[in-house]
Amino acid sequence: xxxxxxxxxxxxxxxxxxxxxxxxxxxxxxxxxxxxxxxxxxxxxxxxxxxxxxxxxxxxxxxxxxxxxxxxxxxxxxxxxxxxxxxxxxxxxxxxxxxxxxxxxxxxxxxxxxxxxxxxxxxxxxxxxxxxxxxxxxxxxxxxxxxxxxxxxxxxxxxxxxxxxxxxxxxxxxxxxxxxxxxxxxxxxxxxxxxxxxxxxxxxxxxxxxxxxxxxxxxxxxxxxxxxxxxxxxxxxxxxxxxxxxxxxxxxxxxxxxxxxxxxxxxxxxxxxxxxxxxxxxxxxxxxxxxxxxxxxxxxxxxxxxxxxxxxxxxxxxxxxx
Amino acid sequence: xxxxxxxxxxxxxxxxxxxxxxxxxxxxxxxxxxxxxxxxxxxxxxxxxxxxxxxxxxxxxxxxxxxxxxxxxxxxxxxxxxxxxxxxxxxxxxxxxxxxxxxxxxxxxxxxxxxxxxxxxxxxxxxxxxxxxxxxxxxxxxxxxxxxxxxxxxxxxxxxxxxxxxxxxxxxxxxxxxxxxxxxxxxxxxxxxxxxxxxxxxxxxxxxxxxxxxxxxxxxxxxxxxxxxxxxxxxxxxxxxxxxxxxxxxxxxxxxxxxxxxxxxxxxxxxxxxxxxxxxxxxxxxxxxxxxxxxxxxxxxxxxxxxxxxxxxxxxxxxxxxxxxxxxxxxxxxxxxxxxxxxxxxxxxxxxxxxxxxxxxxxxxxxxxxxxxxxxxxxxxxxxxxxxxxxxxxxxxxxxxxxxxxxxxxxxxxxxxxxxxxxxxxxxxxxxxxxxxxxxxxxxx
Numbered sequence: 001x002x003x004x005x006x007x008x009x010x011x012x013x014x015x016x017x018x019x020x021x022x023x024x025x026x027x028x029x030x031x032x033x034x035x036x037x038x039x040x041x042x043x044x045x046x047x048x049x050x051x052x053x054x055x056x057x058x059x060x061x062x063x064x065x066x067x068x069x070x071x072x073x074x075x076x077x078x079x080x081x082x083x084x085x086x087x088x089x090x091x092x093x094x095x096x097x098x099x100x101x102x103x104x105x106x107x108x109x110x111x112x113x114x115x116x117x118x119x120x121x122x123x124x125x126x127x128x129x130x131x132x133x134x135x136x137x138x139x140x141x142x143x144x145x146x147x148x149x150x151x152x153x154x155x156x157x158x159x160x161x162x163x164x165x166x167x168x169x170x171x172x173x174x175x176x177x178x179x180x181x182x183x184x185x186x187x188x189x190x191x192x193x194x195x196x197x198x199x200x201x202x203x204x205x206x207x208x209x210x211x212x213x214x215x216x217x218x219x220x221x222x223x224x225x226x227x228x229x230x231x232x233x234x235x236x237x238x239x240x241x242x243x244x245x246x247x248x249x250x251x252x253x254x255x256x257x258x259x260x261x262x263x264x265x266x267x268x269x270x271x272x273x274x275x276x277x278x279x280x281x282x283x284x285x286x287x288x289x290x291x292x293x294x295x296x297x298x299x300x301x302x303x304x305x306x307x308x309x310x311x312x313x314x315x316x317x318x319x320x321x322x
Numbered sequence: 323x324x325x326x327x328x329x330x331x332x333x334x335x336x337x338x339x340x341x342x343x344x345x346x347x348x349x350x351x352x353x354x355x356x357x358x359x360x361x362x363x364x365x366x367x368x369x370x371x372x373x374x375x376x377x378x379x380x381x382x383x384x385x386x387x388x389x390x391x392x393x394x395x396x397x398x399x400x401x402x403x404x405x406x407x408x409x410x411x412x413x414x415x416x417x418x419x420x421x422x423x424x425x426x427x428x429x430x431x432x433x434x435x436x437x438x439x440x441x442x443x444x445x446x447x448x449x450x451x452x453x454x455x456x457x458x459x460x461x462x463x464x465x466x467x468x469x470x471x472x473x474x475x476x477x478x479x480x481x482x483x484x485x486x487x488x489x490x491x492x493x494x495x496x497x498x499x500x501x502x503x504x505x506x507x508x509x510x511x512x513x514x515x516x517x518x519x520x521x522x523x524x525x526x527x528x529x530x531x532x533x534x535x536x537x538x539x540x541x542x543x544x545x546x547x548x549x550x551x552x553x554x555x556x557x558x559x560x561x562x563x564x565x566x567x568x569x570x571x572x573x574x575x576x577x578x579x580x581x582x583x584x585x586x587x588x589x590x591x592x593x594x595x596x597x598x599x600x601x602x603x604x605x606x607x608x609x610x611x612x613x614x615x616x617x618x619x620x621x622x623x624x625x626x627x628x629x630x631x632x633x634x635x636x637x638x639x640x641x642x643x644x645x646x647x648x649x650x651x652x653x654x655x656x657x658x659x660x661x662x663x664x665x666x667x668x669x670x671x672x673x674x675x676x677x678x679x680x681x682x683x684x685x686x687x688x689x690x691x692x693x694x695x696x697x698x699x700x701x702x703x704x705x706x707x708x709x710x711x712x713x714x715x716x717x718x719x720x721x722x723x724x725x726x727x728x729x730x731x732x733x734x735x736x737x738x739x740x741x742x743x744x745x746x747x748x749x750x751x752x753x754x755x756x757x758x759x760x761x762x763x764x765x766x767x
Contacts, residue, residue: 049721097712097720098682101716102685105688135689137693137696178507183673183677183688
């Protein structure tokens with residue numbers, strides 16, 4: 001076991017754990033945001049740079065700071081490491097700058113974006129974004145394209161996290177989409193548009209941290225926060241059949257994987273469950289999903305953080321009462 | 323001072339052919355290494371020489387070779403990084419064009435030291451004409467028994483392949499180069515793991531610059547101790563400098579490290595002074611990515627000492643008053659050059675070449691270019707200068723690979739040393755518009 005201190009909180013983790021996963025073990029406010037890392041996707045991470053943290057002490061053997069900030073999602077814990085995340089001015093400053101970089105080419109079309117309300121980029125900019133943009137030049141523009149019958153790609157909103165590329169590589173048998181071009185002209189592409197044929201292609205919608213990949217069967221139907229998420233399952237030959245249903249009254253508006261508090265699905269689901277089974281009778285409903293009270297999805301019941309939860313970041317804020 | 327080592331034989335007619343190269347003493351280093359030395363002794367010799375990587379970072383080559391995982395059962399690889407695409411640097415091209423066998427000889431010795439059975443020359447796609455020269459030299463070396471199975475009757479076997487890139491600057495970064503060589507998109511990898519453990523096809527790999535590998539030949543010929551006495555301090559040996567810009571004699575020069583910058587610019591032996599007798603304004607001493615320095619700081623350090631052509635002396639003063647030797651692309655500006663325009667063209671290059679993998683570089687390089695374009699064309703605002711400095715500050719150090727730093731340094735240094743020019747552009751848009759060279763309407767978005 002390795003001992004590691006993040007923001008003055010000490011935790012023991014197994015060898016081979018990354019700083020981000022160690023922070024998630026502690027939980028709460030000190031967890032760095034991650035836009036590209038996805039624990040279920042091998043090789044993901046290191047790209048968005050929002051999870052940069054400061055290493056004040058590399059290890060017990062080598063008690064020196066690392067001059068540059070390191071990505072916590074891909075840096076392994078060493079024994080005696082001391083990490084500074086929210087207590088480091090530098091980290092917060094750079095995170096702010098990176099949030100700004102991610103937003104300069106983002107269209108900020110949240111009012112018409114289906115992802116709004118469950119968007120990682122919204123969460124990130126809510127916490128680390130500037131109030132107004134300093135970017136006054138032209139933004140890059142792409143026309144939205146359909147990748148198959150069920151998935152819409154809005155390249156304008158993409159932050160090039162590569163999660164969908166890794167999904168295509170790892171979940172889907174044949175990878176048919178990747179990244180074309182380079183720099184800020186890079187775009188996600190389906191080399192040939194035959195990849196929707198695959199049974200698990202819909203999972204790229206779930207892994208997308210922004211509204212670049214959205215579900216065409218849910219497109220413009222409702223806002224995320226008007227629908228109720230319910231745990232449900234069915235007997236499925238292809239996947240576990242355990243899903244989250246997004247209900248509006250008695251209607252099933254959308255089916256997704258069950259996402260945890262870091263917005264990662266617990267299990268990947270098949271396209272049949274996701275796109276075809278849109279009737280309540282198709283599912284055995286287990287009950288409402290637990291939603292963070294501070295989330296916009298929690299039925300418009302906005303509640304402020306208690307002061308105590310800010311002072312003591314280790315305790316989950318959902319359990320705090322006014 | 324000033325003895326040539328790498329370019330010693332460059333004026334012999336036909337030196338690019340095997341026969342002439344061999345007759346003038348070539349391939350003696352291979353004979354020496356393979357017949358009389360062990361791989362560890364070759365590494366030790368290079369370590370003693372103090373040779374530092376000539377690709378730009380200046381990392382000690384012997385140390386890099388020492389990192390390679392020799393316990394691994396996987397094959398080792400040596401890669402020659404011939405993806406020379408830094409604006410202002412053209413030394414490797416010259417070396418490969420005229421002395422292909424010097425590179426091959428250095429590669430055989432280095433591959434032997436690393437116990438590699440396969441080596442690659444990853445060459446920039448634009449250097450099409452060099453691929454033929456290298457392949458011809460390789461086939462001559464094969465025909466004469468210096469490559470292939472059982473070289474010189476020893477048990478050592480080596481194959482060298484030339485692999486052209488597709489014209490991406492980012493593939494000069496060693497991990498992006500490895501990805502590209504594997505047939506993937508040329509995106510840099512996260513480090514660690516370093517290539518010495520986890521490189522090409524997940525095997526221990528060393529990536530060295532063309533000039534570094536060529537220098538190994540000289541080190542083995544003259545001995546590491548002797549080589550380490552050349553040069554100045556920790557900057558040992560000779561360095562190829564590709565000089566360009568407003569000078570009388572642009573070209574590739576081999577210098578012994580330790581001559582003064584003033585000597586290099588003004589002496590007849592090297593650059594021969596500024597063209598048209600004008601005054602020196604600024605110098606970028608190591609290829610477009612290193613910070614630009616104004617005349618008074620490039621000739622003398624902040625403490626008043628004459629600046630020398632060494633890794634240490636050029637870096638003296640940090641980035642506040644110093645710069646870097648980099649890859650040796652020495653760009654000289656006379657008093658009539660516009661630093662804003664120059665910075666814009668550098669920023670455009672890095673914007674074009676960013677791989678787009680990590681956000682600060684992907685978004686920041688484009689932002690830098692667009693801001694600089696506006697300032698250069700008389701559409702700048704007073705706050706833009708500070709904004710530009712702020713952007714480059716946040717790109718620097720936050721990216722996966724050094725391209726982010728390379729994109730930020732020219733911009734931040736130009737603002738640091740030539741802020742008055744930026745201010746002039748903003749305060750006098752009419753003048754700037756009239757002398758501007760581009761048409762804004764044509765500007766691609």
